Amino acid sequence: MKIGLFIPCFMNELYPEASMATYKLLTNLNFDVEYPTNQTCCGQPMANSGCSKDVTSLAITFVNNFKKYDYIVAPSGSCVTMVKEHYAPFFEEDDKDYNKVKTSIYEITEFLHDIIKPENLDFSNISFPHRVGLHNSCHGHRALGLGSPTELNVPYNSKLENVLSLVPNIELVELNRRDECCGFGGTFCVTEDAISTAMGRDRINDHINSNVEVMTGADMSCLMHLNGLISREGTKLQVLHIAQILLGKDN
Amino acid sequence: MTSRDLILGKIKKNNIVPKADLPEYDNFGITYEDKFEQFAQTIQTVGGDAISTTKEELDVVIRSLYNEEKIIVSNVAESKLGNFIANDEEDAHNLKDIDLAIVKGQFAVAENGAVWLKNNDNRHRSLYFIAQNIVIVVKKSDILNNMHEAYRQISFEDSGYGVFVSGPSKTADIEQSLVIGAHGPKSGYVIFID
Amino acid sequence: MASHPENATKYVANDERMHWHDKALWFVREKRDKAAHGIPEWEQLRDYASTIKTHTMNKLDFYLEEFERNATAKGITVHWAKDAVEHNEIVHKLLKAKKVKKLVKSKSMLTEECHLNPYLEQRGIEVIDTDLGERIVQLRNEPPSHIVLPAIHLTKMDVSDTFHEHLGTEKGNDDPTYLTRAARASLREDFLTAEAGLTGVNFAIAETGGVVVCTNEGNADMGASLPKLHIASMGMEKIIPRLKDLSVFTRLLARSATGQAITSYTSHFHQPIEGGEMHIIIVDNKRAEFLANEKYRQALNCIRCGACMNTCPIYRRSGGHSYEHVIPGPIGSTIAAFKEPEKHNSLPFACTLCGSCTNVCPAKIDLDSQLYNHRQDLAEAGYLPKSKMLSMKVMTYVFNRPKLLDFAGFMARKIVPKLPKSLIYNKFNVWGKTRDLPEFPEHSFKELYTKMKKDERDKDDK
Numbered sequence: 078m079k080i081g082l083f084i085p086c087f088m089n090e091l092y093p094e095a096s097m098a099t100y101k102l103l104t105n106l107n108f109d110v111e112y113p114t115n116q117t118c119c120g121q122p123m124a125n126s127g128c129s130k131d132v133t134s135l136a137i138t139f140v141n142n143f144k145k146y147d148y149i150v151a152p153s154g155s156c157v158t159m160v161k162e163h164y165a166p167f168f169e170e171d172d173k174d175y176n177k178v179k180t181s182i183y184e185i186t187e188f189l190h191d192i193i194k195p196e197n198l199d200f201s202n203i204s205f206p207h208r209v210g211l212h213n214s215c216h217g218h219r220a221l222g223l224g225s226p227t228e229l230n231v232p233y234n235s236k237l238e239n240v241l242s243l244v245p246n247i248e249l250v251e252l253n254r255r256d257e258c259c260g261f262g263g264t265f266c267v268t269e270d271a272i273s274t275a276m277g278r279d280r281i282n283d284h285i286n287s288n289v290e291v292m293t294g295a296d297m298s299c300l301m302h303l304n305g306l307i308s309r310e311g312t313k314l315q316v317l318h319i320a321q322i323l324l325g326k327d328n
Numbered sequence: 329m330t331s332r333d334l335i336l337g338k339i340k341k342n343n344i345v346p347k348a349d350l351p352e353y354d355n356f357g358i359t360y361e362d363k364f365e366q367f368a369q370t371i372q373t374v375g376g377d378a379i380s381t382t383k384e385e386l387d388v389v390i391r392s393l394y395n396e397e398k399i400i401v402s403n404v405a406e407s408k409l410g411n412f413i414a415n416d417e418e419d420a421h422n423l424k425d426i427d428l429a430i431v432k433g434q435f436a437v438a439e440n441g442a443v444w445l446k447n448n449d450n451r452h453r454s455l456y457f458i459a460q461n462i463v464i465v466v467k468k469s470d471i472l473n474n475m476h477e478a479y480r481q482i483s484f485e486d487s488g489y490g491v492f493v494s495g496p497s498k499t500a501d502i503e504q505s506l507v508i509g510a511h512g513p514k515s516g517y518v519i520f521i522d
Numbered sequence: 523m524a525s526h527p528e529n530a531t532k533y534v535a536n537d538e539r540m541h542w543h544d545k546a547l548w549f550v551r552e553k554r555d556k557a558a559h560g561i562p563e564w565e566q567l568r569d570y571a572s573t574i575k576t577h578t579m580n581k582l583d584f585y586l587e588e589f590e591r592n593a594t595a596k597g598i599t600v601h602w603a604k605d606a607v608e609h610n611e612i613v614h615k616l617l618k619a620k621k622v623k624k625l626v627k628s629k630s631m632l633t634e635e636c637h638l639n640p641y642l643e644q645r646g647i648e649v650i651d652t653d654l655g656e657r658i659v660q661l662r663n664e665p666p667s668h669i670v671l672p673a674i675h676l677t678k679m680d681v682s683d684t685f686h687e688h689l690g691t692e693k694g695n696d697d698p699t700y701l702t703r704a705a706r707a708s709l710r711e712d713f714l715t716a717e718a719g720l721t722g723v724n725f726a727i728a729e730t731g732g733v734v735v736c737t738n739e740g741n742a743d744m745g746a747s748l749p750k751l752h753i754a755s756m757g758m759e760k761i762i763p764r765l766k767d768l769s770v771f772t773r774l775l776a777r778s779a780t781g782q783a784i785t786s787y788t789s790h791f792h793q794p795i796e797g798g799e800m801h802i803i804i805v806d807n808k809r810a811e812f813l814a815n816e817k818y819r820q821a822l823n824c825i826r827c828g829a830c831m832n833t834c835p836i837y838r839r840s841g842g843h844s845y846e847h848v849i850p851g852p853i854g855s856t857i858a859a860f861k862e863p864e865k866h867n868s869l870p871f872a873c874t875l876c877g878s879c880t881n882v883c884p885a886k887i888d889l890d891s892q893l894y895n896h897r898q899d900l901a902e903a904g905y906l907p908k909s910k911m912l913s914m915k916v917m918t919y920v921f922n923r924p925k926l927l928d929f930a931g932f933m934a935r936k937i938v939p940k941l942p943k944s945l946i947y948n949k950f951n952v953w954g955k956t957r958d959l960p961e962f963p964e965h966s967f968k969e970l971y972t973k974m975k976k977d978e979r980d981k982d983d984k
Binding site: 089092094096097112114115116118122125127132135138163227230254257263265268270272275279301306309 | 526531534540541544548555558559561562564565833835840871872873874875876878880881882894897898899900902906910911914915917918921922927931956959960962963965967969970971
């Protein structure tokens, strides 16, 4: 069984630690994990800007790179959503390779939760004694179903919380608005920068008001935007990708 | 070509909306152990209230709620408080000074504190709105669970108007502050009798 | 006309007011949640609503004809208007025939869409909007900023000032009850002296030929039941097949809109008052075009509850006026971009595609998918700024060449950390206005991985 590791383009360049944490989480479970070095961007920024036609070559590259793996795992809810939900226009309906890729791609925590299952996860060798606020990034939350959206009348569930709560000494903190968008939204963060900033600041204040020490989530793009604000404003709030907490990042 | 033909033609042309079967609502919808309790709770949240009494005590209860109101209309057989006959007026505008309207409700709906008013004998439907205050009288046995049950009781084959009334009129248009009494009655009660 | 980002930037600049507006609407969203979570079969109701609407749109011509037959049999006169101008002409003709000087009007987004008020006023007819929120914005000469809560953008002091100026209330008295009572007295006079009343239509029932109007204030009924002439204006998509289908929509509408179980009044008009006349105007105004478009046809299923606006984090922080369209927020953006794409090209981008709107929509309209699709259509039609398109083409070029991407990343990680901050944070760096750039690491993951694998292989070789 072979896992193909899909690292979002910007995480590869800017967040190697979180990317490596994802890799190690999988190898620690004794999986044979390979990072196809020819991989590139999933095309989300272009698609969200209206240029989804330009994504055709990227989509084909993606499927060619990853079709040989039993699972594809990525530390990004939004990139996984891009592949699962928005690649259909680039392939025939009965394209075997795309259909295989579409049904075997997971966000890392989703993979741990759905495939490995919480009862089989062992975090006993790490400890994270901190108040942690979980940011539910929109694509992972609503499109991948990582958690039950507050809008819907469905039973409460959070795959991210289910896995995080297994980490010894962690304290998951309840926020005021559990799944409001942070305002990153891809190019939105610069085309509507005033609103983007306002939304990001409100998310940060929600964590601060709940005495969160560490903010985490499954999408580095959201965290990058929030951390950018935190850094500029000197706010006392650390930001870590969920894979780093699960691997046992020392604070 | 009339606009009617133009519009219908446009609709028919290139309509790609898929077919779908209409649902049925038998045995569907929330039900309550105590329908009166649910009704009362809901109507209280919208500025009204529900009271349970007997036919004999009806006027006593109404007077205890409204003892200063002068011009009163009643189309409820069990009440003798009416002193103004709305049905005798040709012009609906002449109802403008009515202080209290006591009207018959066909049935109440527990899920939302609403009562269905449809009285073919009531000449002016504006009575329900133009009166300053309203009391709706319903039989205790006429409380339904939900709107699916309600619509099973409704037909317009021989009438031209009906309204669900839930509480007095209200608005929250000024900074979201709830104010009871907008353009319809400024207070209202539902009285259940046996 | 300004773009959404331009308007939004101004709105956000008043931080206190922006947060007040955001909190007010979030509160409405929370009330909606409470109501929705109190009905165990809520998600099933949404499915039913979506199904009923799909069924109806598939047979829209059939149901409109059935409606016309049944309404006519009840003594109602049915008119058809192909566009906004014709709608206004029909209304005017009816009013003129009865020598109407004053018209009282209850809430109708359709009449806003058709710009009915100025049309009638230019022809010497006084129009009084009787919904309190609409009356307030009418006196202030501004458009409503929300389809259900027209004055949500105003403080009570704003209202106090307006009423002081136009109704003679006490200056500085901003007590909502006091102000509402003043409006009640003033509008009561209007109801009693108007010669005609115009209402919108929440639902039109094909099976019975009647129309349903939902209000909390009772203003639609006061307007339709006192004057002898009642005109009801409806978008043709408001049709539903059977009386019993109302059970689904009356359970969903108010809960989705404001979190109440039902509006104070749900009036079913099936004929005029004694000695009166009732007219219904069925309006197309580009609605038929939606039926032919798979990507956007579900926009017709809207029951105008406003839930999508309340939940939209961008709407809450930018206000309805920043959309410059009669209907704002998510549903407004998709309708606007469909009808006038070039004019409203910034609206599908006033969105992070968070998906919350789709989840609160009682009719399960695929709002976020529609906004995503509009972006593709706008780009293809050439309605997006050339600079944006160019930067996307450059990005795609680089991304299609992994080695080039690696090189660009390598150079960035070598150079950027050494650049002075004044050079990095310049006026072209929009990100940098309010955010720091992330720290650029020494090595990319790929470099670390490649080295790690090489070390492993070297170790194995030993």
